[in-house]
Amino acid sequence: MMNRFQRGDKVSLIHEKLNTNKNNFKTYSMKILLMVILLAGEIAQAQPVRLRWEQVASGVWKAKIGEAQSFDLLKAGGAIPRMASLKTLGERAFPPEQTACYAEMQTGKIYLRLPLQKNEQIFGLGLNFKTIQQRGEVLTLHMDHYGGTDNGRTHAPVPFYVSDKGYGVFVNSAQYITVYAGTGVRKDSPNPPLVFNRNTDSGWEAQPYSDAVEILVPGNGTEVYVFAGNNTMEVVQRFNLFCGGGVLPPKWGLGFTQRVPTLSTEDSVRKEVEEFAKNKFPLDFIGLEPGWQSKSYPCTFEWDKTRFPNPATFVREMLDKGIRLNLWLNPYLSPSSPLYEQMKPLSGSHTVWNGLVPDINLPAAVNLYRDLFKKEHIDIGISGYKIDEVDGYDNWLWPDIATFPSGISGEQMRQVFGLEMQKLTNSWFRENNRRTYGLARASNAGGVSLPYVIYDDYYDHRDFITAMCNSSFIGVLWTPEVRASATSEEWLRRIQTVCFSPMAMINAWADGTKPWSYPDVAQQVNEAAMLRMQLFPYVYTTFAEYYFEGKPPVRAMNLIEGFSVDSSVITASLNSTNNPYAVALREDCKDQFMLGDNLLVAPLFAGEKKRKVIFPRGKWYDFYSGKFAGNGEVIEIEPGLDRIPLYVRDGGIIPMIPSVLHAPRTGEVLPLEIRYYGEATGNFALYDDDGETFNYEKGDFNWYQLRVIKDKKGNSKCIAGLPKGQKSMGQYGSVTWKYMSGQ
């Protein structure tokens, strides 16, 4: 038998075994020491080593491989594990099948091997747009715009996957890792695939069975985490909480937003706001696109005084009308900026559109941006940013051979630049104790707690919904933004879905489309938008669950308990004629999702009149009528154009407010209508706080317990529980219960 390792590799491997260093210099001395030991004759056998797991939180374990890294995704995102919340989730045993994980070091890279069971499904591995199940795929997780193929190049190449066997794996590396998600077959596999002769055997498959996820980390060290859970949701919750917990947006962030044409002026924005009011269309914030800046692509971050002569006054005027402003930017500094010469030595070797790429790992670079952004935007009342062009594409951004003064590589910078811009801008709002909520074209693990929603230029409605499903596995938010559409039907269908997303946005920067631009569906568009506003108490609470419990607001069906459990049972006997349910589960379910615990959203797409809806185990009811719709089965519906199909689980409680033109504001009191559905008892914890500050982090919030119980005679009894000492439900005044009886 040959020696399969080159001499240099042995060093790395031994090093990995002994590695306990915390800083570069110690690592460095240790390396020399090890080399001397090696020279003295102590040559170790380099073989794959079993990972040693160390518990780091309730249900969370870490293994270190190779050299400690000064930079990783959690550090880039500034993620602080929410230890108390993790504890609340409870202790779990280490997933027994995952004890046999191996790593080896080869030619300066790390090779990982993590077992897969038969019939195991895995989800996640970046923001994919076409597929939900990732087993059998090869993905190189590489920050980029989405190019039409699920190959790992995407706006959120998060190196995390969750298994339906109740665990998740996260590789905390800011490098382009390649994941062979159940493709490789080792010759020494204990579970080898069957062998066929392709010439004559029909059982031959192009991709034989593989019993492992294998991962290539192109670096000399990384951390791997395992998250346990009784189900996929619990695993995702642990991942999210470990990465800082979910975002709680300001209330206005969940209202409507319109992005106006790029060369808009104070006057045109004023007019836009008036038109929204006149058309009785909800509006909470307006997005200004590149032309608000004196120069952009690259950016000055300063106002264009011909279009916005008095920014502070104008922002104040808008705030007085209840309208916030969001500013587009890309973070590349124009040669016309007064900061240019100061930033030059603090920036990367390469420019982007002639703009400097500030090394935002250097405090000096950060401070230059901070002072400018605070003075020009944040301190005059700007509400947030749209951070553009931090994802790709290769021909535009800095090359991977770019160097940065902090020592971070071009590759690492690519993986986290958008994430770090999120972290920094958020921290500047936080200094003023004001929440922000904005858009970013790039995110990554470590950004779960950051108040940004991902978007892109790709504009396939179905794939946008699939992305929304997939966002729920990996701790990011995604908006299927609406732009001009080919038909009024498409416009309406897109509006209907964006209303059930983390940001209800129309992006009219290029075309100036208004919500009422398609007159034949203007009424239905308005109704869809109003429904989102009515659902505000429910939607805000789903985000509170994201923050407090790590449950994503939008959820793929594979995170829903009754759904995933059934799938593994029924897929054993596939038959597309006799057992459509099994087929539906075996195929990706990527065109429906849950918003919070109770609401199942089943959108339609232009050109379609019918669709299938898959209900998880239990009874489900039509949201609008309360009628029984199905019980753990697949139904076909033909819902008409006017409404997006919505279903509520048995015992589901949905708190609502009247149609309003803005999200609830501080001091505003609104009546609450609490709808409840089905036959089962139910309870719903309704969340509320001031909606604008970070005071909720210090306990300044309330949970109102809404319950439907049965009395001795079996009649429903509705209870709205107030916290001790409280006399009202805060922002919500009168309370009306409404049983959606289906009659």
Next chain:
Amino acid sequence: MMNRFQRGDKVSLIHEKLNTNKNNFKTYSMKILLMVILLAGEIAQAQPVRLRWEQVASGVWKAKIGEAQSFDLLKAGGAIPRMASLKTLGERAFPPEQTACYAEMQTGKIYLRLPLQKNEQIFGLGLNFKTIQQRGEVLTLHMDHYGGTDNGRTHAPVPFYVSDKGYGVFVNSAQYITVYAGTGVRKDSPNPPLVFNRNTDSGWEAQPYSDAVEILVPGNGTEVYVFAGNNTMEVVQRFNLFCGGGVLPPKWGLGFTQRVPTLSTEDSVRKEVEEFAKNKFPLDFIGLEPGWQSKSYPCTFEWDKTRFPNPATFVREMLDKGIRLNLWLNPYLSPSSPLYEQMKPLSGSHTVWNGLVPDINLPAAVNLYRDLFKKEHIDIGISGYKIDEVDGYDNWLWPDIATFPSGISGEQMRQVFGLEMQKLTNSWFRENNRRTYGLARASNAGGVSLPYVIYDDYYDHRDFITAMCNSSFIGVLWTPEVRASATSEEWLRRIQTVCFSPMAMINAWADGTKPWSYPDVAQQVNEAAMLRMQLFPYVYTTFAEYYFEGKPPVRAMNLIEGFSVDSSVITASLNSTNNPYAVALREDCKDQFMLGDNLLVAPLFAGEKKRKVIFPRGKWYDFYSGKFAGNGEVIEIEPGLDRIPLYVRDGGIIPMIPSVLHAPRTGEVLPLEIRYYGEATGNFALYDDDGETFNYEKGDFNWYQLRVIKDKKGNSKCIAGLPKGQKSMGQYGSVTWKYMSGQ
């Protein structure tokens, strides 16, 4: 100014500067020594260092960067530079603009920077299918099937480019290098792009001007070569000769080949051969597909005795009829093979379709295959192989984390497995002093001299022709093989082009299509095939030029002198209405090509009746009629379905033989008709040898000088010059000159 390097990186860089080691162990001790020096306080400033060029052949220079590599592309291909031929090309000065090349080492990788001039065009960088000019592209050169995008993933990811400024650059690395071919802009660039404000300036471009090619080599050492030349062709010649010189196929290799259905038997092959004879269609070799093996996917490499009960007898029988056999294989060893247990320790960690991946860098593994292949195939008269499935795709092949007992990485193995299989199989034929000629789905630099033609499953006719153009920049051969077509028009158009390619192949493995399967074009198909056979003396000579001079047989227009010179002049004033020539040159010219020095091929594609043809400087004549067609201009033609448009340059000489059903055989004597065209004098060196052995390498060949000169009265005089002491032109008997007067 910050220190832009991490501590670990300094080691690499100093190491690079001092590197003179030849073996791993010395490298290793040196590393420790350097580390000790560093610790002692001698901290070097890590900055990009200028490459130091060392002349290694006439017009060829090398720079070493980082650690010496035990494995690279030239080694993998077994390339032996043809020093004498390089000398014949003459001495050239080092390209002056290329003296300012820089390298730096960062985090174990090499960053290269090579200057580009304004208006410079570059070609090559892998077998691309859609684009000719590569400036402005980002390509990660990664062995793979072609997936529909020119992104570096292709069957021949050759890291070589040629510039129209008269030089070429080759990175001799068997790793996935990324080339930023004029995209990156450094903040310290001496030639920065103009700055625009996108909001208001129409001159804004998404990709500003870049003054360099930048390359990321993901390893700790590599060699870079620069090739000089007075023009693109001379640069390519030097590259080809340095990589071993071009292939001289056996004569039969340039005849027709049919690949028969996968489960063919001795009887069905016999019948196929009879049918070809009956239909008077040329045929030199037949390709047997997977079913010739007892088991395949993975392979036993042994005959299926139910379909081929007596292989040796059958091969002999076919040879007696003048038909050779070529065997399909993929190099993955079936568990059913008697060699399996012996090969197991000599193979990679992962299997492909359950087959072992032999580490063919180990002599023991090679010998197992050699003995089997010689005994089962080569020694009984098999003529060659079709080496399949050595390119991609990621989900099927071994992952990059695969390890191999020789120490080669999975990545390196991926880049060269096809190349090494070519080298090995070729060497086994060479042991019998017999040339082979076959197909391989993967090649790379270092394989120029190997007798294999690349093919793939992608089936776009236009892109196939573009690939043929691009093959000429990078030292590979490509065939636009013909498979079943949607219409008889498409069938004919495809046949017409494959007849002007390195291998005239119909691939009927899946569908059994015959040349005459489309009766309404059967006659024209036959004529196209017969024309290739008639052109045999010309075609064989173009390959001899490949071997002796490094000139590729098929040539992109950008390699043709009068073409490239004009382009740089005329593109200055673009105007698509008034100056179509300039536009045509500014756009890629990718649908016409030269075959040898004299013949311009301008194919048509199904659905098209007209096309433009761009003539390089000088007069051009219609091949069929001899009529004047144009002079350094763009013409539009409407040539009809029957013939593929062909043009001959002024003074062009085309030696031809009669229509024959097989390539000229040893001892066969054929009359020669020498056509000549135009008004200028001309000369053509006609090559001949035994057509089967390697004796030409020992001088056993002849060049016959065919010349048309003018006498004092201006009349043409034709001379066929014989080498001293020879009385005839070898295989060619009677000689007839035919002036294609255009009358």
